[in-house]
Structures are given as structure tokens and as C-alpha cells.
Amino acid sequence: MLFPQYRHLVYTDPSSHAAIQLFNGSDVFLGVEVLQSNSFHCGETHVDVHADMDVTPFSIEKVHNSWGGNMVQALIPLDAMGHNRFSMKVLPRSHVWHEADTYSSRNFCAFYEQFEAGLSTKHKVGDMREIEIRLDPGDMLLHNGGLFHSVNSSSACTLETCRRVQISWFEAETTKWRQDIPPKPWPFIHSEYQMDMEKVDTLPRVSSGREGFPRVTKSDSEHAEHSGYSVSFGRFSGPDPVIPSLSEWLAFVLHVLRHGFNPKKDIANTCSHKI
Numbered sequence: 001m002l003f004p005q006y007r008h009l010v011y012t013d014p015s016s017h018a019a020i021q022l023f024n025g026s027d028v029f030l031g032v033e034v035l036q037s038n039s040f041h042c043g044e045t046h047v048d049v050h051a052d053m054d055v056t057p058f059s060i061e062k063v064h065n066s067w068g069g070n071m072v073q074a075l076i077p078l079d080a081m082g083h084n085r086f087s088m089k090v091l092p093r094s095h096v097w098h099e100a101d102t103y104s105s106r107n108f109c110a111f112y113e114q115f116e117a118g119l120s121t122k123h124k125v126g127d128m129r130e131i132e133i134r135l136d137p138g139d140m141l142l143h144n145g146g147l148f149h150s151v152n153s154s155s156a157c158t159l160e161t162c163r164r165v166q167i168s169w170f171e172a173e174t175t176k177w178r179q180d181i182p183p184k185p186w187p188f189i190h191s192e193y194q195m196d197m198e199k200v201d202t203l204p205r206v207s208s209g210r211e212g213f214p215r216v217t218k219s220d221s222e223h224a225e226h227s228g229y230s231v232s233f234g235r236f237s238g239p240d241p242v243i244p245s246l247s248e249w250l251a252f253v254l255h256v257l258r259h260g261f262n263p264k265k266d267i268a269n270t271c272s273h274k275i
Helices: 004-011 014-022 105-116 187-195 246-259
Strands: 028-036 045-050 071-077 086-090 131-133 141-144 149-153 164-171 205-208 223-226 229-232
Touching (some): 014 071, 014 164, 014 205, 014 229
Antiparallel strands (some): 028 164, 028 205
């Protein structure tokens, strides 16, 4: 979000179009975008079974009969995936496992810790059927934010051979800022949260221009048209980088001096048993 060139690149990515279709035409906004790679210095690595939905500062809603149904995660490999270097395994239908009446990070993490430790009476990692995902460069895998999956990288990975991009899109109509966790002190998150502590109205949105689908109505200068879709950049439409205010950075420095800096808590939201 910092540089305008990058904003235009990410917000015109075809994964946003796919997310809009999955949400029956609803507007979407960008949650997280990450470029991942592995150096040979890391050796063989394994990311345990996890779901991405609890990591972000945006609300987890029960949409389409599952928690996290307001989030679509897109995985786009830049190198062949599932061919001895790095792979992803998913647990089919695991996005419906969390059956709480209301969602909170506390009850999700308790559920996650139980089933990961094999204490759940219904779901145990070792008993679950895993499917290995094989993708070629440029392919796109879309999945619900609540889907549990794991990622493995071999010692043969280099910075140029195991690259992938992960992008999460949220349904704008149903998603709000989370109230079940404290606001994150990281300035790029906190500054947006401070502008509207409930609705996520300050971030750019992608909408569909197709007949019967809703469309954001703002001045043409704030729009980027692409393939029948429209991006409303709002206050991010200018030619300059958008940087949080000096007061935000001073507050963050004060937080670090008092409590230290832990990206797993200060930027992302991470269950306590995984920190």
C-alpha cells in the first residue's frame, strides 16, 4: 500500500476478480499480500497445519456456513509447486471444523490447540486425509480463510526457486475491524483503524462493473478500470506514497521501548501456543 505503482499492481490482480465472483458480486478489499521465498540457508522447513483467518486485523464472519467465509486466500506460485522443492497440503473441508456460535481469537485458538495436540474428539491432525497441491508458475489456488493447510520447503530451495505470492481478499459488505483483539500498534495498521474503528471504509476497494453487480460510486479520478472491474482508491489515489503520521511512528517507538517488538503480536495476530 505504500507506493502507488504497487497499489495499482496488486489491486488489478485477477485474484480480486475471482474473489468478487465467489462473493456473488460484492466489493472486496485487500487484507494481506506477501511475497514468500526460501533461502538454502534455511535448510528444510515445515510450517505446521494452520488456518490464515485469525492472523489479520479484520473480522472473521460466518459466511456461506463457515467462519472465515468472508475471506478468500489466493496462492500464486512463481515457481513450480509440488515438485520436490516446496509443496502445500490441505485438509479437505477443514474450513467448517470450527463450530462456535460466535467467533473470537480466544475460542479459535483453544480449538486449534486442542485438535493440533490430538485432544479433539472430532478432529485430529494425524487422522485427517491430506491432499498435496501441485501448481505450475502462474496458476492460482483460491481457498476459504478457514482452511487448514501446511507448507513444506526442501533444502534444495533457493531465493529464485521456491517463490510464491499470497493475497487475501475480504468481502467489504460483511467485514469490519476486529473487536476481539487489541488494536495492532504497527503504524500502517493502527493509522487506518483509528480513522474508523468499526467499518473498513478507508481502504481501496475493487468492484465489478457487470450488470446486476454493485459498483462503487466515486469520482472518476479515483478509479482504475480493468477488465470490467473498477478500483476505488479513495485517499490512496494520489501519486505519492501514503505514510502514517509522525505521531503514529512515535507511539510505535514508545510501544517498542516499553514492550519490545514481536511481529507475531504487533503486526499479525498469533495464537499464544504458536508464539
